[in-house]
Amino acid sequence: MTVLNRRSLLSLAGASAASMLLPGCSGGGNSGSGTQTVNWWHISNQDPMLTVWASLAKEYESTHLGVKINITPLENEAFKAKLTTVTQAGNPPDIFHSWGGGVLKQQKDAGLVKDITSDTSSWIGTLLPASVGPYQVDGKQYGLPFDLGLVGFWYNKDLFTKAGIAAPPSTWDDFLNAVGRLKASGVAPLALAGADKWPGHYYWAYLAMRVAGLDGLKQAAIDKSFDKPEFVQAGRLLKELVGLQPFQKGFLGVKYDTPDGQAATVGNGTAAMELMGQWAPSVQKSSSNSKTGLGDKLGFFTFPSVKDGKGKATDAFGGGNGFAIGRNAPPAAIDFVKFLLSVENQQKAAVTDSIVPITKGAETALQDPNLKAVSKALGAATGYQLYLDQAYPPAVGQQVNDSVAELIAGKASPEQVTSAITKVAKSQ
Amino acid sequence: MKQNSGPDRLAIGLFLAPALILFMALVLTPIALAAYTSLYKWNGFGLPTEFIGLDNFERLLGDETFIGDLGRGGLLILLSLVLQLPMSLGLALLLNQRLRGRAFYRLLFFAPYVLSEVTTGVLFTMVFSPSRGLFTDVLWLADPDTVLYSLFLVISWKYFGLHMILYLAGRQSIPKELHEAAETDGAGTWETFRHVTLPLLGPTIRITIFLSVIGAIQLFDMVWVLTGGGPVHASEVMAVTMFQYGFRRFEVGYASAISIAIFLISLVFALMYQRYVLKRDLEGAVTSR
Amino acid sequence: MSVMKKLVLHAISIVVGAIIVVPILYGVFAGFKDNGQLSTNPLGLPSPWVFDNYADILSSPIFWQQLFNSTVIAFVTTLIVVILSAMAAYIFARFAFRGREVLFTLFTLGLMFPFAVAILPLFILLRSLGLLDSPFGVILPQAAFGLPVTIVILRSFFRTIPAEIEESAIIDGCTRFGFFWRILLPMARPALATVAVLAIVASWNNFFLPLVVFNNADLWTLPVGVQQFKGQYSEDTARILAYVTLSMVPALAFYAIAERQLIGGLATGTIKG
Numbered sequence: 008m009t010v011l012n013r014r015s016l017l018s019l020a021g022a023s024a025a026s027m028l029l030p031g032c033s034g035g036g037n038s039g040s041g042t043q044t045v046n047w048w049h050i051s052n053q054d055p056m057l058t059v060w061a062s063l064a065k066e067y068e069s070t071h072l073g074v075k076i077n078i079t080p081l082e083n084e085a086f087k088a089k090l091t092t093v094t095q096a097g098n099p100p101d102i103f104h105s106w107g108g109g110v111l112k113q114q115k116d117a118g119l120v121k122d123i124t125s126d127t128s129s130w131i132g133t134l135l136p137a138s139v140g141p142y143q144v145d146g147k148q149y150g151l152p153f154d155l156g157l158v159g160f161w162y163n164k165d166l167f168t169k170a171g172i173a174a175p176p177s178t179w180d181d182f183l184n185a186v187g188r189l190k191a192s193g194v195a196p197l198a199l200a201g202a203d204k205w206p207g208h209y210y211w212a213y214l215a216m217r218v219a220g221l222d223g224l225k226q227a228a229i230d231k232s233f234d235k236p237e238f239v240q241a242g243r244l245l246k247e248l249v250g251l252q253p254f255q256k257g258f259l260g261v262k263y264d265t266p267d268g269q270a271a272t273v274g275n276g277t278a279a280m281e282l283m284g285q286w287a288p289s290v291q292k293s294s295s296n297s298k299t300g301l302g303d304k305l306g307f308f309t310f311p312s313v314k315d316g317k318g319k320a321t322d323a324f325g326g327g328n329g330f331a332i333g334r335n336a337p338p339a340a341i342d343f344v345k346f347l348l349s350v351e352n353q354q355k356a357a358v359t360d361s362i363v364p365i366t367k368g369a370e371t372a373l374q375d376p377n378l379k380a381v382s383k384a385l386g387a388a389t390g391y392q393l394y395l396d397q398a399y400p401p402a403v404g405q406q407v408n409d410s411v412a413e414l415i416a417g418k419a420s421p422e423q424v425t426s427a428i429t430k431v432a433k434s435q
Numbered sequence: 436m437k438q439n440s441g442p443d444r445l446a447i448g449l450f451l452a453p454a455l456i457l458f459m460a461l462v463l464t465p466i467a468l469a470a471y472t473s474l475y476k477w478n479g480f481g482l483p484t485e486f487i488g489l490d491n492f493e494r495l496l497g498d499e500t501f502i503g504d505l506g507r508g509g510l511l512i513l514l515s516l517v518l519q520l521p522m523s524l525g526l527a528l529l530l531n532q533r534l535r536g537r538a539f540y541r542l543l544f545f546a547p548y549v550l551s552e553v554t555t556g557v558l559f560t561m562v563f564s565p566s567r568g569l570f571t572d573v574l575w576l577a578d579p580d581t582v583l584y585s586l587f588l589v590i591s592w593k594y595f596g597l598h599m600i601l602y603l604a605g606r607q608s609i610p611k612e613l614h615e616a617a618e619t620d621g622a623g624t625w626e627t628f629r630h631v632t633l634p635l636l637g638p639t640i641r642i643t644i645f646l647s648v649i650g651a652i653q654l655f656d657m658v659w660v661l662t663g664g665g666p667v668h669a670s671e672v673m674a675v676t677m678f679q680y681g682f683r684r685f686e687v688g689y690a691s692a693i694s695i696a697i698f699l700i701s702l703v704f705a706l707m708y709q710r711y712v713l714k715r716d717l718e719g720a721v722t723s724r
Numbered sequence: 725m726s727v728m729k730k731l732v733l734h735a736i737s738i739v740v741g742a743i744i745v746v747p748i749l750y751g752v753f754a755g756f757k758d759n760g761q762l763s764t765n766p767l768g769l770p771s772p773w774v775f776d777n778y779a780d781i782l783s784s785p786i787f788w789q790q791l792f793n794s795t796v797i798a799f800v801t802t803l804i805v806v807i808l809s810a811m812a813a814y815i816f817a818r819f820a821f822r823g824r825e826v827l828f829t830l831f832t833l834g835l836m837f838p839f840a841v842a843i844l845p846l847f848i849l850l851r852s853l854g855l856l857d858s859p860f861g862v863i864l865p866q867a868a869f870g871l872p873v874t875i876v877i878l879r880s881f882f883r884t885i886p887a888e889i890e891e892s893a894i895i896d897g898c899t900r901f902g903f904f905w906r907i908l909l910p911m912a913r914p915a916l917a918t919v920a921v922l923a924i925v926a927s928w929n930n931f932f933l934p935l936v937v938f939n940n941a942d943l944w945t946l947p948v949g950v951q952q953f954k955g956q957y958s959e960d961t962a963r964i965l966a967y968v969t970l971s972m973v974p975a976l977a978f979y980a981i982a983e984r985q986l987i988g989g990l991a992t993g994t995i996k997g
Contacts, residue, residue, distance in 0.1 A: 087682075088682065091479070091682050091685075094480065095479040095480055095687075097480075097481070113478060113480065113685065114480070116480070117478075117480030117481050118481070119480065201577070201665070201666055202576075202662065202663060202665050202666065204665075255566075256565055256566065257564075257565020257566065257571075257574050257577035258565075258577065259574075259577040259578070259579070259665070259666035259667075260563070260565055260574065260575070260576035260577030260578075260582075260662075260665075260666060261564075261565065261577070265560065266561075267561070267564040267565070267566050267568075272566075277566070400685075401683060401684050401685045402680075402684035402685060402686050405679065405683050405684045406684075409667075412665075412666070412667055413667050416579065416666055416667045418579075418667050
């Protein structure tokens with residue numbers, strides 16, 4: 008700083024500036040005399056989870072004197088932006104929100120997360136097996152889940168009855184049929200957030216799983232090649248759906264969770280279905296006009312099967328939320344996460360219907376019948392695939408989102424989708 | 436030009452030093468770093484290790500989205516120069532008149548500029564909402580064919596205030612006597628405008644054109660908040676593409692290359708503009724000792 | 725001015741004013757609605773008027789803390805950038821020396837660079853300088869990036885002040901600095917007010933820089949605070965709009981005050997001949 012700057016500072020800011028110069032705190036680790044500070048960044052910056060997390064942290068602190076937990080709740084996009092810069096500067100928080108998959112792998116490759124395999128081996132068996140996979144890289148554990156769900160169709164029972172659909176469709180052909188009937192009855196069959204892109208990729212991902220089989224999809228990721236006929240076929244099926252013009256008016260310009268977005272469109276009864284994850288009911292509720300959503304008119308059915316497809320109808324696609332452990336994290340961090348994942352504490356979170364818990368036995372606390380349905384479907388799942396835009400390296404995941412969005416907007420063919428994804432995959 | 440004397444040299448050094456130091460440390464250094472990383476394939480973690488020379492730039496030249504960005508950027512510049520700037524000038528002159536409520540209007544017209552991009556984005560997302568906005572028959576942001584024009588409307592709405600106050604300040608530097616003299620000579624409003632106001636506003640106009648073009652080349656915040664570049668790239672501009680690659684795809688080397696491309700495009704424009712257009716403003720009113 | 729002309733001017737002003745005000749009013753009124761009303765009645769007056777949004781925000785110490793942070797940061801940034809730029813612009817406008825244009829172009833280079841890309845190298849730089857979680861971690865980069873625009877605008881205005889004034893001042897025994905401080909700056913008031921407003925607005929609305937520099941939530945500025953309202957899966961748009969409406973008030977207020985300088989500066993028309 009130059010002389011001039013110091014002068015102007017003194018003449019203006021004075022005490023106010025001094026009051027702002029609080030000691031910075033970046034990264035955790037032990038800070039003298041046996042106190043451990045744990046820096047925790049999460050994205051539940053609204054109630055109920057905001058309060059749930061905060062009170063659990065306080066509880067832990069009171070029983071573990073000498074541990075201080077600093078919580079930074081952030082909004083989703085802000086979190087991603089901040090995390091990018093601190094991780095790229097080599098300075099990750101001790102506990103931070105993670106969806107696992109390819110992003111976690113990148114972080115592991117850069118040495119930013121801690122290998123907690125041995126620290127957790129004694130109690131990791133208390134968690135649902137399908138849930139811990141996404142947080143493993145090369146067989147070692149770098150994070151832990153706190154919730155797992157799956158993507159399926161959330162539908163308006165009344166609108167289905169009105170359109171003369173007796174039961175939710177179980178095959179793709181039945182599904183297209185149902186779409187046709189709904190359209191004829193004057194309502195938008197599907198709600199989609201075209202501007203967000205990620206909801207659209209769910210369709211392609213499921214179709215790819217149904218046609219190529221779960222193993223086929225996993226193999227394609229390993230081979231970095233999606234140029235196979237099965238994936239092109241998945242694109243064609245999606246194109247067929249898009250051709251029926253099933254989405255709500257102006258879908259290309261709306262986002263997911265705004266008052267005029269995908270969730271609200273279903274919550275207000277303007278569209279009959281959406282393909283979404285386990286948080287769908289609560290978002291429909293909060294973004295709808297009435298603030299109550301569809302209530303008991305809301306139903307859930309899993310993604311239909313595709314005739315002659317190699318995949319099983321019980322293969323699940325979706326994801327969850329979890330904690331990644333930063334490389335500088337003190338032992339208290341892992342112990343705290345263990346505390347959070349105890350059956351009672353998972354139940355405390357589950358009872359608010361904000362998460363689908365992953366600690367065995369905690370699912371009994373779920374209140375919402377729809378979430379119970381999700382939990383049940385998870386229990387019956389024969390295989391699991393994490394969201395493609397999380398499972399794959401970020402560049403590939405983004406390409407999947409982009410390409411599928413182009414397909415849906417009619418600007419790309421099924422072949423172009425697979426070749427674009429393959430191209431990016433090979434360049435990684 | 437004569438040599439500067441000792442005390443003059445001291446003054447020059449002292450006056451320039453603070454700005455220069457701050458600028459070099461916090462602006463030039465990051466630019467240099469970005470140029471460096473643009474030659475690497477790097478995901479942002481750790482240090483760049485995979486040197487690939489100009490490959491990123493080669494890839495850029497063949498990148499459909501980037502080429503499209505150039506076209507879209509060009510269109511936005513054209514629209515700004517032809518529509519936005521003249522409108523701002525007109526409004527500045529309007530607000531310079533002795534009109535009742537003039538102060539209020541001035542405050543009002545500048546208000547959009549004061550709003551943050553997040554605010555404007557939220558406001559216009561609702562105004563343009565396909566189900567509950569204004570004129571819902573028009574698919575403002577949902578139609579790939581019209582989204583760029585909707586974007587231009589929002590940009591104009593938000594930024595015209597900037598050009599307006601620059602014109603206002605410039606207009607007010609023109610001494611009253613000149614206009615009075617013209618009036619005495621029998622010149623009408625249009626003639627006074629053409630022969631007195633416009634020429635004297637010349638430097639200001641040239642500056643606003645400069646800022647407008649550079650701003651259009653680097654446009655980011657507004658687009659990001661309103662459309663994110665969508666639907667399917669229909670409203671995407673270079674800086675948005677750069678952000679996608681840098682912060683979403685973690686292809687930081689490529690993103691740096693895009694930023695260097697933006698930088699070079701702006702630089703070429705700025706240099707040519709300075710040489711051919713601003714040259715006139717360099718003459719006169721400069722002391723030399 | 726003829727009555728006809730006055731009428732036309734008024735009409736235009738009103739129309740333009742309406743176009744500008746509608747989206748803003750929309751935001752202001754939206755703050756008085758709840759999310760449900762926003763969907764069913766987006767453009768009309770709120771009914772009923774929901775005061776909770778504004779009340780909650782105004783009574784929240786977090787809002788005031790962020791308001792304070794935004795204010796201090798904006799003020800200090802502006803002070804630094806205007807003083808440094810005025811000094812540099814003075815040199816560029818009124819001195820001739822070898823390499824002047826090169827140096828000036830160097831500054832304009834800063835205009836060519838999108839801020840979003842500088843974020844990562846800047847962040848690493850700030851970290852090594854120990855400026856993270858310090859208000860100067862935001863103030864200094866903002867001032868640095870504000871230098872090009874401010875210098876360009878000020879240089880342009882300083883040029884318009886004729887050489888004769890400076891020469892007569894020097895003859896009267898004024899030093900370079902004296903001329904700068906006591907004559908040039910006061911004469912350039914409209915320009916100074918302009919660049920000050922631009923600097924304050926830019927600082928006020930800056931989102932990315934404070935977001936990545938401030939880990940400590942106590943240091944957050946208003947735009948970062950707005951994001952606090954956006955949940956992971958849902959948005960309380962009505963509340964956000966109330967928040968942004970409130971955050972825009974101080975910036976507009978400052979402009980209202982500075983605007984008088986813009987008009988006042990007019991009076992110093994000193995050019996003769």
